[in-house]
Amino acid sequence: MTIAPSSPPDLQDPAATGGATSSRASVRAALRSPAMITSAPLLLVITLFFLVPIVGMAIVAFTVEGPDGTDGFGLDHFTGLSSRSRAIVNSLLVSFVGSTIAAVVGALAAFCIAQLRHRWLDSVVAVFSSVLANDGGAPLAFAFIVTLGNTGFVFEALGLGAIGFSLYSWQGLVVMYQYFLIPTMIMVTLPTFVGLRREWSEANTALGGGRLTYWLRVGLPIARPALLSGWVLLFGAAFATYASAAVLIGSGAFPLIPLTIASELRSGASSAGEGAAMALGLTMVFVAIIVLLVFNRLQRRAARWIR
Amino acid sequence: MTGARRWRLGWWLPILAVALYVTVPVISSIAYAFFPGGELSFEVLSRLTQDPDLGPAITRTLLITALTIVTLIAVLVPAVVAVHLWAPRLRSVLEVLCTLPLVVPPIAVAAGTVALLRWGAQQGRGSLPSRISQFLQHPELPLILVGTYVVLCLPFTFRSVDAGLRTIALKELVEGSASLGSSTVGTIWRVVIPCIRGPVLFSVFFATAVCFGEFAIAATLNRETVPVWLFTVSSTDFRASIALAVLLNLTTWALLLIASFAASRYEVLHRRTPDDPALSASTPAPVSAQEGSTPR
Structure with missing residues (x-):
């Protein structure tokens, strides 16, 4: 990519650009950081009104009623x-x-x-x-x-x-x-x-x-x-x-x-x-x-x- | 460009054809709604105002819009500022999460939401999930729509705020301000927010346009917002529905126009000057906004 020297890597946190070795540690640190706390409401909204409905939809789509009346996993809705x-x-x-x-x-x-x-x-x-x-x-x-x-x-x-x-x-x-x-x-x-x-x-x-x-x-x-x-x-x-x-x-x-x-x-x-x-x-x-x-x-x- | 001069008219032809295609339906609807029988008449508007259901639908839509805007700005702006300042890694996670609603069809979101609300309602009368489900889809103020509309707005508004923050030296501003004795919150309020006024305004108008136009989710959940009412009334009074469609369309366009002016007024985002390396490097095009940030 041809990015001029004045491009925004200076906004990158030095810890993040430090390499993949510290990736797990920095993820864990990020979870406790003020950034995570400030983004929590946004993540909550996305989870509640977007991710959960999509997951719920997947659950209904893959749930079929078995012969004994109990619900189980199945592809019937897709083959149907x-x-x-x-x-x-x-x-x-x-x-x-x-x-x-x-x-x-x-x-x-x-x-x-x-x-x-x-x-x-x-x-x-x-x-x-x-x-x-x-x-x-x-x-x-x-x-x-x-x-x-x-x-x-x-x-x-x-x-x-x-x-x-x-x-x-x-x-x-x-x-x-x-x-x-x-x-x-x-x-x-x-x-x-x-x-x-x-x-x-x-x-x-x-x-x-x-x-x-x-x-x-x-x-x-x-x-x-x-x-x-x-x-x-x-x-x-x-x-x-x-x-x-x-x-x-x-x-x-x-x-x-x-x-x-x-x-x-x-x-x-x-x-x-x-x-x-x-x-x-x-x-x-x-x-x-x-x-x-x-x-x-x-x-x-x-x-x-x-x- | 002297060789191209000869071609000028040829270059204009496809553009004019597209422009014609875009304007004809608008002109036809205006003519149909306000020139019945060839004479200018606003009689259809008075028919609209007499409809007992339109008023509540408008109030409901406005209320949903206001709540959506407030929620959107309140959750989005702090999150994007925070990840830019403290957690660039989280930024790319947020980016993916905020872009997903762009590609997931609204009708699929609606289907998922219906599945969830029905599941809640089936948990038995009076139980907590059932009460939450009822509360969220209250016919007068369906809060479920506020939540889903915030999500629908995220792809574009996240990009706008994100790009706005990238054009300013955020870290330096905050550090400089801190060394002069200001608190982080004070700096963000007095320095950072004014810098992203454009993207925030864009988000407000964009969200308004989304709320005024959204049909799939509101119709599936059977909640009467203006677009849903528009569809309902078309079976009884077609001319009135056309008139309202024209008004709604023009309002949405105006809102989106204001949104894009707001986005470009406060920054150089839309100036296309590829010859200026400093400028073009710091102002990625809106569509390819995600590439500039991933040099790793």
């Missing part, structure tokens, strides 16, 4: 998910198509923004991409119903009904998801495109390379980890989206994993439904953690050249 394979396939399909389109469009837009190097545009994009990346709630679905629904303004203006487009299908979900996926992609990849040094392009020219060689040999290889990590992040975001999909699709017509979880939970305390919901929820957590790991790894590689 095959009856809900449509939701899983739909979720994967929509997330894959949505994230791929958004990755291409977002990367293209980020690339263009970086090429323009327009001060005003840069600040507008920085603000709006982070605002829109956090969109995806219920209001978004309403905006799209009015725009692209069966009597929507754009739907009627472009005659989309004639080509068989329907907002209340996977196509609609993909189109709607772009609203927050594209800005996310711009947010993730723009620093990379901006970080491509002019010196590299000049060096390429000085050595006799053309524009194409520059992008094939320098630009894209440097940008690739950022592009891939953005794509993975988008997949995760699309996979996790609930609110807008719930408003648009409701339950039934086009099952997705989050929608199935919600309807199973709502259907009452019947343990079969609840177990299936928890198993699906745990599957989502699992996918999310894989996404985070891959994203982090790729981001680290992407960060190597920027800075």
Whole structure:
């Protein structure tokens, strides 16, 4: 990593950078330190409202009622998910198509923004991409119903009904998801495109390379980890989206994993439904953690050249 | 850049296409809600104000928002300052814990919470877990939402406060202040907190936006906040729900806009000047914030 001498290692505690030999001792010391005491409320909140529910969900998901009526460990709820394979396939399909389109469009837009190097545009994009990346709630679905629904303004203006487009299908979900996926992609990849040094392009020219060689040999290889990590992040975001999909699709017509979880939970305390919901929820957590790991790894590689 | 000048218009095209895609749904909803039949009318707003359930939903949402903000700032800021000062190792633990909610889908958090609350309720009427479960999901003030919303806010607010603290020479400030005779708490209150005003403001506005927009958990727990009410009313009065959706969306955007201005106003976090090594080294980009801290 190319960190300039003035970078923040001076904030690191000397004991911590002392090496791995003292790691256990320093962990034990950290537990008694004022830092631990001051962070205790935060850790408590995370534990109570995040870790415990996730663990509880795992317990329900893995608990099955045995033939003698006692509870035991089992994978029944997971093997039972095959009856809900449509939701899983739909979720994967929509997330894959949505994230791929958004990755291409977002990367293209980020690339263009970086090429323009327009001060005003840069600040507008920085603000709006982070605002829109956090969109995806219920209001978004309403905006799209009015725009692209069966009597929507754009739907009627472009005659989309004639080509068989329907907002209340996977196509609609993909189109709607772009609203927050594209800005996310711009947010993730723009620093990379901006970080491509002019010196590299000049060096390429000085050595006799053309524009194409520059992008094939320098630009894209440097940008690739950022592009891939953005794509993975988008997949995760699309996979996790609930609110807008719930408003648009409701339950039934086009099952997705989050929608199935919600309807199973709502259907009452019947343990079969609840177990299936928890198993699906745990599957989502699992996918999310894989996404985070891959994203982090790729981001680290992407960060190597920027800075 | 002379060669690129020719391409200028071409560079703008994809950007304009994305901008168009982003603005059309907003304009359509405004047109649908406030220009029924082509004429400007705010009649739908008066219909909204007459709804007996909207008022309580708004009060409830505001109350949840206020409690979330207070809890978030009270638990997050001291923790991040403390680990920066005294325990950098704990910092990376906190970072992982605070980032996890970003990737775990809200609906999964909701499912887990439901599992837990139901387990509590099944422990028998009057028992302690059952009473806690009932207390946490009280219909008027569901405190469970406050807790989960704090968790939902953590990924971004932790990063903001963390990055803010990294741009200042925290240790030197505290040591300098201590050598001049100030107490640690006094230093943190008078020196450190003013330095991270930007991130704290960001956290406040970001948390507000989260609380105003969150749907998955509130809907699953069946607690009527404004977004949930919005969904309920859409089946009876669609135009009113569109109007409220527009207002809610614009409010959220405004809050997030203020949040990002707050974050960039007090620091150089968003200035992209890769040619200045001193600046670029001490101000990591928000997304890759976690890399700058792990040179080991």
